[in-house]
Amino acid sequence: METKETTAVAKPYDTVTNVATTLRKFTENKELILPDDYSIENALKSAWLILQETVDKDHKPVLQSCSPASITNALLDMAVQGLNPGKEQCYFIAYGSKLLCQRSYFGTMAVAHRVAGAKDIWAEVVYQDDKFEYTLSHGKKNITKHTQRVENIKEGNIIAAYCVVEFQSPNPSYTEIMTMEQIRKAWSKSKMNPDAPTSTHAMFAEEMCKRTVINRACKKLINSSSDSNLFLESFHRADDEQAEEEIAAEIAEKANKEVIDVDIGAGEITEGQIAEPIGARAPIPSIGVATPKSPPLEGGEKPKPKRDISKLLTLNDMLKACFIDFSMQPEQVYKELNVSSSNEVTQSPQDCYRQIAAVRGTNAPDF
Numbered sequence: 143m144e145t146k147e148t149t150a151v152a153k154p155y156d157t158v159t160n161v162a163t164t165l166r167k168f169t170e171n172k173e174l175i176l177p178d179d180y181s182i183e184n185a186l187k188s189a190w191l192i193l194q195e196t197v198d199k200d201h202k203p204v205l206q207s208c209s210p211a212s213i214t215n216a217l218l219d220m221a222v223q224g225l226n227p228g229k230e231q232c233y234f235i236a237y238g239s240k241l242l243c244q245r246s247y248f249g250t251m252a253v254a255h256r257v258a259g260a261k262d263i264w265a266e267v268v269y270q271d272d273k274f275e276y277t278l279s280h281g282k283k284n285i286t287k288h289t290q291r292v293e294n295i296k297e298g299n300i301i302a303a304y305c306v307v308e309f310q311s312p313n314p315s316y317t318e319i320m321t322m323e324q325i326r327k328a329w330s331k332s333k334m335n336p337d338a339p340t341s342t343h344a345m346f347a348e349e350m351c352k353r354t355v356i357n358r359a360c361k362k363l364i365n366s367s368s369d370s371n372l373f374l375e376s377f378h379r380a381d382d383e384q385a386e387e388e389i390a391a392e393i394a395e396k397a398n399k400e401v402i403d404v405d406i407g408a409g410e411i412t413e414g415q416i417a418e419p420i421g422a423r424a425p426i427p428s429i430g431v432a433t434p435k436s437p438p439l440e441g442g443e444k445p446k447p448k449r450d451i452s453k454l455l456t457l458n459d460m461l462k463a464c465f466i467d468f469s470m471q472p473e474q475v476y477k478e479l480n481v482s483s484s485n486e487v488t489q490s491p492q493d494c495y496r497q498i499a500a501v502r503g504t505n506a507p508d509f
Contacts, residue, residue, distance in 0.1 A: 157210055158190050161217045168222075174373070177256050180224045188228035189217055198236035208241040216243040222376040224256055225249045245377075247353045253377065254307065254360035258367040261310045263360065265352040268302040269294040276304075276319065283317040303351040305359040318359035325354050330491055331457040331484055361485075378483070449499075451492045457484055460491035468502050 165182050168174035176182070193213075196204045205213070216234055220243045225231040231249035235242050245253075254260045268274045271294045275287040285304060304319040320328075329336040329343055329350075336343035336350075343350045364377060449467065454460050464470045470478070478498055481487055487494065 157214050158186050158217065161214055161221065162186055164218065165221050174222060176221075176224055180226075182221055185221055185226045185228075186217065188226055189220060189234070192227050193234060196234050196236075204234065204236045204241055207239060208236050209239050212240040212242070216241045219243040219376040222373055223249070223253055225252065247357065250357055250360045250364075254363055257373070258307070258360075258363040259310050259313075260307050260360075260363065262308040263305065263356060265303060265305040265356050267300050267348050267351050268304070269296070269299045270301050272301075274302070276317070282314075283319055285317055285319075297347070300347060300351055303355040305352075305355040307359055307363060316359065316363060318355055318362070320351075320355045320358065322351075325351055327488065327490065328354050328358070330455065331487070335455060337455055378485075449495075451495050454491040454495055457487060457491055457494075460494050463495055464498055468498065470498070 162182055165174065169176060193205055194203070198204055198207050200207070220227065220232055223232075223245065225243075225245065227233065229248065229252075231246055231252050233244045233246060235244050251260075251263050254263060266288065268288065269290060271291070273287055273289040274285075276283050276285045278284075285306070300322055302319060302321050303325060304317060307316045307318075309315065326336075332343070335341055338344065365374070449463065451463075454463055461472050461475055464475045465472075472484075475494075475498060476482060476484070476487075478501060479487065479489070479494055489497070
């Protein structure tokens with residue numbers, strides 16, 4: 143007789159079998175071309191073993207807490223990109239009831255090797271007082287000189303980073319250069335609070351700079367090299383959905399929780415009401431929103447809330463603020479900013495919020 147545990151595990155395994163069948167159809171119909179050394183079955187078996195031990199933030203197995211459809215899509219995204227979780231080329235992360243396949247730094251490099259024909263990918267950082275020169279020709283960069291002294295290598299001294307991709311064919315190498323300002327703008331999209339002194343970005347700045355410029359170089363090559371719509375759809379899915387799912391999961395988590403209302407004037411902490419539906423301006427805790435009680439203005443008009451935009455350090459902070467202040471979903475924010483996804487955002491989180499607030503006019507909080 144089957145136990146409940148066996149039944150719970152067997153059902154998702156049927157999903158793995160169905161994914162393998164779907165992928166075989168893709169390859170037979172020439173909709174998907176995978177490298178000769180990539181075994182769909184081996185990658186799916188590796189994913190299956192990892193998924194059995196993967197839990198969400200509440201320590202529940204993702205095979206039970208995530209929807210079957212999202213598990214299927216995550217496995218499809220993994221296989222279509224030719225990734226193997228056993229080689230740490232991707233990770234499975236749960237956002238609420240949705241499972242995503244998140245490509246790693248190693249995974250992006252592996253895809254570039256396969257799709258763009260890259261033979262070698264390497265990166266270096268440029269420190270202040272380094273001798274660094276490069277030429278520009280028809281929009282392409284070529285580094286002609288980079289000399290570095292040991293005494294230049296100091297914390298906080300990085301001014302740029304570059305990545306060079308060499309190809310198997312006689313094609314010239316491709317070079318991507320990013321200034322530290324550009325790198326920090328890319329980091330601002332991270333939920334890991336890169337400005338914190340204890341963050342990975344701060345403690346291992348050199349390695350994180352290299353990873354950032356390598357990711358940008360590889361993505362540009364992959365986008366320009368692949369003619370497979372199926373592949374590109376899977377390649378971009380995790381990047382586009384990650385920020386949106388983080389916000390959606392956090393909103394869902396807070397929707398029915400009690401909140402604490404702090405009355406600074408009385409110096410007391412009292413239990414607040416259950417959070418009201420969005421649109422009722424419930425006092426949901428968020429970064430940069432002032433919660434003290436304020437007296438109503440003359441005529442019964444309520445004062446506008448205050449928004450400290452200096453605390454909007456990441457793209458996710460900005461998206462949360464826009465949801466709370468304007469009830470805007472991420473896709474609405476992107477549309478207002480005239481971009482299609484988070485990858486195209488070049489402004490700082492504070493400037494993005496200012497632009498949205500300017501359009502929203504009288505509905506915008508003071509800041």
